[in-house]
Amino acid sequence: MTTYAYDFSFGDKDQKDLLGGKGANLAEMTKLGLPVPPGFTITTEACRHYLSTGEPPAELSEQVRERLSALETAMGRRLGAAEDPLLVSVRSGAKFSMPGMMDTVLNVGLCDATVEGLAQQSGDSRFAWDSYRRLVQMFAKTVLGLPGDVFEEAIDDAKERAGVSADVDLDTDALRDLVKRFKELITTHTGHDFPQDPHEQLWQTIEAVFRSWNSERAVLYRRTERIPDELGTAVNIVGMVFGNLGSDSGTGVAFTRDPATGRRGAYGDYLANAQGEDVVAGIRNTIPLHRLGETDPNAYNALLRAMDTLESHYRDLCDIEFTIERGKLWMLQTRVGKRTAAAAFTIAAALCEEGVISADEALTRVSGEQLSRLMFPTFDAPEDATPVATGVPAAPGAAVGVAVFDSRRAVERAAAGDAVVLVRRETNPDDLPGMIAAQGILTSRGGKTSHAAVVARGMGTTCVCGADELTVGADSMRTSDGTVINEGDVISVDGDTGAVYVGEVPVKPSPVVSYFETGEVGEDDALVHAVDVIMRRADGARRLAVRANADTGEDAARARRFGATGIGLCRTEHMFLGDRRQLVERLVLATSDEDRDAVLGELLVLQRDDFVEILSAMDGYPVTIRLLDPPLHEFLPSLVDISVKAVTEPSEQTEELLAAVRRMHEQNPMLGLRGVRLGLMIPGLYRMQVRAIAQAAARLRADGGDPRPEIMVPLVAAARELAIVREWTKSILDEEGIDAPVGTMIEVPRAAMTAAEIAEHADFFSFGTNDLTQMSWAFSRDDVEGSFFSEYLELGVFPVSPFAELDTSGVGRLVAIASDEGRERRPELHLGVCGEHGGDPHSIRFFHETGLDYVSCSPFRVPVARLSAGQAVV
Numbered sequence: 117m118t119t120y121a122y123d124f125s126f127g128d129k130d131q132k133d134l135l136g137g138k139g140a141n142l143a144e145m146t147k148l149g150l151p152v153p154p155g156f157t158i159t160t161e162a163c164r165h166y167l168s169t170g171e172p173p174a175e176l177s178e179q180v181r182e183r184l185s186a187l188e189t190a191m192g193r194r195l196g197a198a199e200d201p202l203l204v205s206v207r208s209g210a211k212f213s214m215p216g217m218m219d220t221v222l223n224v225g226l227c228d229a230t231v232e233g234l235a236q237q238s239g240d241s242r243f244a245w246d247s248y249r250r251l252v253q254m255f256a257k258t259v260l261g262l263p264g265d266v267f268e269e270a271i272d273d274a275k276e277r278a279g280v281s282a283d284v285d286l287d288t289d290a291l292r293d294l295v296k297r298f299k300e301l302i303t304t305h306t307g308h309d310f311p312q313d314p315h316e317q318l319w320q321t322i323e324a325v326f327r328s329w330n331s332e333r334a335v336l337y338r339r340t341e342r343i344p345d346e347l348g349t350a351v352n353i354v355g356m357v358f359g360n361l362g363s364d365s366g367t368g369v370a371f372t373r374d375p376a377t378g379r380r381g382a383y384g385d386y387l388a389n390a391q392g393e394d395v396v397a398g399i400r401n402t403i404p405l406h407r408l409g410e411t412d413p414n415a416y417n418a419l420l421r422a423m424d425t426l427e428s429h430y431r432d433l434c435d436i437e438f439t440i441e442r443g444k445l446w447m448l449q450t451r452v453g454k455r456t457a458a459a460a461f462t463i464a465a466a467l468c469e470e471g472v473i474s475a476d477e478a479l480t481r482v483s484g485e486q487l488s489r490l491m492f493p494t495f496d497a498p499e500d501a502t503p504v505a506t507g508v509p510a511a512p513g514a515a516v517g518v519a520v521f522d523s524r525r526a527v528e529r530a531a532a533g534d535a536v537v538l539v540r541r542e543t544n545p546d547d548l549p550g551m552i553a554a555q556g557i558l559t560s561r562g563g564k565t566s567h568a569a570v571v572a573r574g575m576g577t578t579c580v581c582g583a584d585e586l587t588v589g590a591d592s593m594r595t596s597d598g599t600v601i602n603e604g605d606v607i608s609v610d611g612d613t614g615a616v617y618v619g620e621v622p623v624k625p626s627p628v629v630s631y632f633e634t635g636e637v638g639e640d641d642a643l644v645h646a647v648d649v650i651m652r653r654a655d656g657a658r659r660l661a662v663r664a665n666a667d668t669g670e671d672a673a674r675a676r677r678f679g680a681t682g683i684g685l686c687r688t689e690h691m692f693l694g695d696r697r698q699l700v701e702r703l704v705l706a707t708s709d710e711d712r713d714a715v716l717g718e719l720l721v722l723q724r725d726d727f728v729e730i731l732s733a734m735d736g737y738p739v740t741i742r743l744l745d746p747p748l749h750e751f752l753p754s755l756v757d758i759s760v761k762a763v764t765e766p767s768e769q770t771e772e773l774l775a776a777v778r779r780m781h782e783q784n785p786m787l788g789l790r791g792v793r794l795g796l797m798i799p800g801l802y803r804m805q806v807r808a809i810a811q812a813a814a815r816l817r818a819d820g821g822d823p824r825p826e827i828m829v830p831l832v833a834a835a836r837e838l839a840i841v842r843e844w845t846k847s848i849l850d851e852e853g854i855d856a857p858v859g860t861m862i863e864v865p866r867a868a869m870t871a872a873e874i875a876e877h878a879d880f881f882s883f884g885t886n887d888l889t890q891m892s893w894a895f896s897r898d899d900v901e902g903s904f905f906s907e908y909l910e911l912g913v914f915p916v917s918p919f920a921e922l923d924t925s926g927v928g929r930l931v932a933i934a935s936d937e938g939r940e941r942r943p944e945l946h947l948g949v950c951g952e953h954g955g956d957p958h959s960i961r962f963f964h965e966t967g968l969d970y971v972s973c974s975p976f977r978v979p980v981a982r983l984s985a986g987q988a989v990v
C-alpha cells in the first residue's frame with residue numbers, strides 16, 4: 117500500500133520530491149530538535165493522483181485520519197472539540213519554492229461551535245474571533261475562489277463604523293459582526309454556507325491546495341522559472357501556534373546572512389500580535405528583527421540559537437519563518453534562501469573561506485546567469501531619484517535614451533545617432549526592427565513571457581514590461597501623476613529592478629567587468645574578491661578551453677583580457693564591407709581572368725593586413741579563420757537601388773551591375789550560393805584568402821611572433837567539397853612555407869551524419885550550432901524570434917529558445933554523433949563549438965559531457981563560459 121501521508125518525524129531535507137521543500141525542511145528541523153509544531157505532510161504523489169483523476173487516492177482519507185489523531189495526541193487537543201479545539205494550518209509546498217504562488221489556509225478547525233471554546237481556553241475572546249475572521253476570509257478566497265476585495269471592503273466598513281483605523285483596533289463585537297458578514301457574503305456568492313464541520317473544512321482545503329498547483333499564476337511562474345508542470349505540490353498540515361495572542365506574541369521572517377551582501381548575522385522583520393500572512397501583506401509596519409532582542413530577549417536568543425543550528429547544518433544562507441506564542445518560539449519554515457547574484461558569490465566565497473564548504477562546492481553555489489547579471493552596467497541612482505513606474509524586470513541592464521513610441525521612428529532616430537528606448541503598450545512582431553534598434557524596451561502590459569520580454573532577453577536588450585502605472589499612447593505616455601512624456605524626452609529604464617525614471621540616471625560600469633579587464637582585486641571590494649575566488653577554482657577545474665568569436669584586433673584583445681585562449685571563429689565577411697564593396701562589384705563584373713586576378717590582387721593586400729592585426733592580437737593562441745560564407749550578392753547594391761540608379765545615372769557599368777544583381781538574385785539565399793559552394797564556384801576567392809592568411813603568418817613569424825592560424829571552411833555538406841578546398845589550401849600554404857590546420861564547420865545536418873567521411877579531410881571540426889539549429893528546425897533565427905516564438909514557449913513546444921540553449925535531444929544529438937564518428941575515424945580530431953551556445957551555461961555542460969575540446973563565444977561571455985566549463989567538471 118502506498119503511503120501518502122508522513123509525520124514530520126519521518127522525513128528529511130533530501131525528500132523534496134515526495135514531501136515538497138517545505139515539508140522536507142519541516143521534517144529536517146524536527147529531526148534537529150528545533151521547536152516545530154507537530155504535523156504531517158501529504159505527498160506530492162497524492163497531489164498528482166488528484167490532478168490526474170480529480171479524486172484524492174482512496175487510501176488517503178484513512179491515512180489522514182491516522183496522522184491527524186497522532187497530531188491531536190501530540191497537541192493534546194481534538195479537531196472540532198467544542199471546549200478546547202485543535203486548529204491546524206493547511207500549507208502548500210512544492211519541490212521548488214514558488215513564493216506566494218499557491219495557497220495556504222490558517223486556523224482550520226474554527227466554527228461557531230469551537231470559537232467560544234478557543235476564547236475560553238486562551239482567555240482572549242478577541243483573539244478567538246480574530247482567528248475565526250481570518251479563517252473565513254482565507255477559506256473564501258483560496259478554497260471558494262471569491263474575490264478578495266469583497267472582504268477587504270467589509271473590513272473597511274467595519275473599521276469606519278467602529279471609528280478605528282487599524283485591523284488590530286477592532287474589538288470582539290466588531291469581529292463577531294465581521295464573521296457574520298463574511299459568512300453571508302459566502303452564502304450569497306456561492307449559494308452554500310461556510311462549512312461548520314472542521315473535518316469538511318480540512319478536506320476542502322486540502323483539495324484546494326492540490327488545485328492551486330494549476331492556478332494561473334502558479335503555471336506562469338513555473339514557465340518563467342522552468343519548473344516542470346508535472347511535479348505537483350505536497351500539503352502540510354501543521355498544528356497552529358498563535359502570534360496574535362497579544363503583545364508578547366508575534367511573527368516574523370529571518371535570514372542567517374544578509375541576502376544582499378552575504379554578511380553573516382541575523383537579519384529580518386518582526387511584527388508583534390500578528391499571524392503569518394500579516395508580515396507579507398504589509399498591513400502594518402514591521403520592526404527590524406534585532407529590536408525583538410530588546411522586547412523579548414529570551415525568545416530572541418532562542419531564535420538566534422535556532423538560526424545558528426540551521427546555518428551550520430545547511431552550510432548556507434537559510435531563510436526562516438517563525439512565530440512567538442506568549443514568549444515561546446516556534447519554527448514554521450526554513451529553506452536555503454533565495455539571494456541576489458552578488459550575494460550568491462559573496463556567500464559562496466565566504467563559506468569557502470570560513471572552511472564550511474570546499475572550493476568545488478562554492479563553485480556549484482553560483483550560476484553563469486548570475487555572473488552575467490553582474491557584468492551589466494548598473495544605475496547609480498541618486499538618493500532622491502524616484503521611479504515614475506515600476507514594472508517587471510524582464511531583461512537586465514541599465515538603459516538611458518529618448519522615449520520613442522513607434523518602431524519605425526525608433527529605427528530612424530537610432531540611425532540618426534540617438535540612444536532610444538522603445539515604449540509600447542505591448543510589442544508584436546511588427547515592432548522587431550525598432551526593438552533591435554533600441555537600447556531598452558519598455559511596455560505597460562505583459563509579464564516575463566510576453567513578446568517584449570522574450571525577444572529582449574534573446575537579444576540581450578534591457579527590458580521592463582508590464583509597467584501598468586503608465587498609460588502608453590501612439591506618440592506619448594502619461595504617468596500616474598499626470599506627467600506627459602513625449603517622443604524625444606529622456607527616460608531611464610532599470611532592467612534589474614523594473615524601475616522607470618524620467619530623465620537621465622547616471623550609469624556606473626560593473627566592478628566585475630573592471631576586474632576581468634584588469635585582473636585587479638581591490639582591498640575592500642567583497643564582491644570582486646568573491647568572483648576572483650570562484651573564477652580561480654573554475655579555471656583550475658575546467659577541461660574545456662574557452663575561445664572567443666572575434667573579427668577585429670580590438671575584440672580579440674578584449675577577449676584575451678577576459679581569459680580567452682584563442683579565437684574560435686573569426687568571420688571574414690565584414691572585411692568586404694565599406695569601401696571594399698566596390699572591389700566585390702568589380703569581382704562580380706569581371707569578364708576576363710586578368711580582370712578578376714587584378715581585383716583579387718588588390719583584395720589580397722587588404723586581407724593580409726586584416727589577418728596581421730588579428731593574429732598578432734592573439735599571438736601564441738589559435739585563431740580559427742572562416743573563409744567567406746555569405747552569398748556575394750549581399751555585398752552588392754539592392755535591386756531597388758541599382759534599378760533607380762540605372763534610370764537616374766545611366767551608364768554601361770550600372771547596366772551591367774543591374775544585370776548581375778538580377779542574375780544573382782536568390783529566393784532563399786540562406787540555402788543558396790554561399791559557404792563552400794561559393795568557394796568552389798569562384799576558386800580565386802578562397803585561394804586569395806588562404807594566401808593572405810599564410811603571408812600574414814609568415815610576416816609575423818619573421819618578426820619573431822607566434823601566429824597560429826587555423827583555416828575553416830564553412831557550410832560543408834559533403835566530404836568531397838572539403839577535400840577539394842583542402843588540397844588547394846595545403847598547396848598554397850606549402851608555397852608560402854606555412855603550416856596550419858585545415859578544418860570545417862559542422863553546421864549542416866548532412867555533414868554531421870557523414871562526419872566520419874568528412875573527418876578524413878579535416879584537422880578539426882567546429883560546430884556551428886546556430887546554422888545547425890536553423891537547419892534542423894527549419895526556421896531562421898532572424899525571422900522567427902519575434903514572431904511565433906512567444907506562442908511556441910506558451911504552447912510548450914520548447915521550454916526556451918533553441919537558439920539560446922542548445923536543443924540537446926535534437927541538435928545536440930547531431931553534435932554527439934558527429935563528434936563520436938569523427939573521432940573514431942581520426943582520433944586526434946580537434947573539436948570545438950562556435951555558435952552562440954558556446955556562451956550558454958546549460959549548453960556548455962552538454963559540450964563538456966560530449967567531449968569537445970573548447971567552446972567559443974562572444975568576448976563578453978568568455979568569463980561566463982569559463983565559469984560554466986568549471987562547473988561542468990565538479
Ligand code: ADP
Nearest residue numbers: 205207208216220354355356357392393437448
Ligand atoms: P507561503 O509558502 O506562502 O510562505 P506558508 O504555508 O508558509 O505560505 O504560510 C503562510 C504564513 O502562515 C507563514 O508566515 C507561516 O509562518 C504562517 N503559518 C503557517 N502555518 C502556521 C501554523 N501552524 N501556525 C502559525 N502560523 C503558521
Ligand code: MG
Nearest residue numbers: 138437448449
Ligand atoms: Mg512560508
Ligand code: MG
Nearest residue numbers: 830863884887
Ligand atoms: Mg553558418
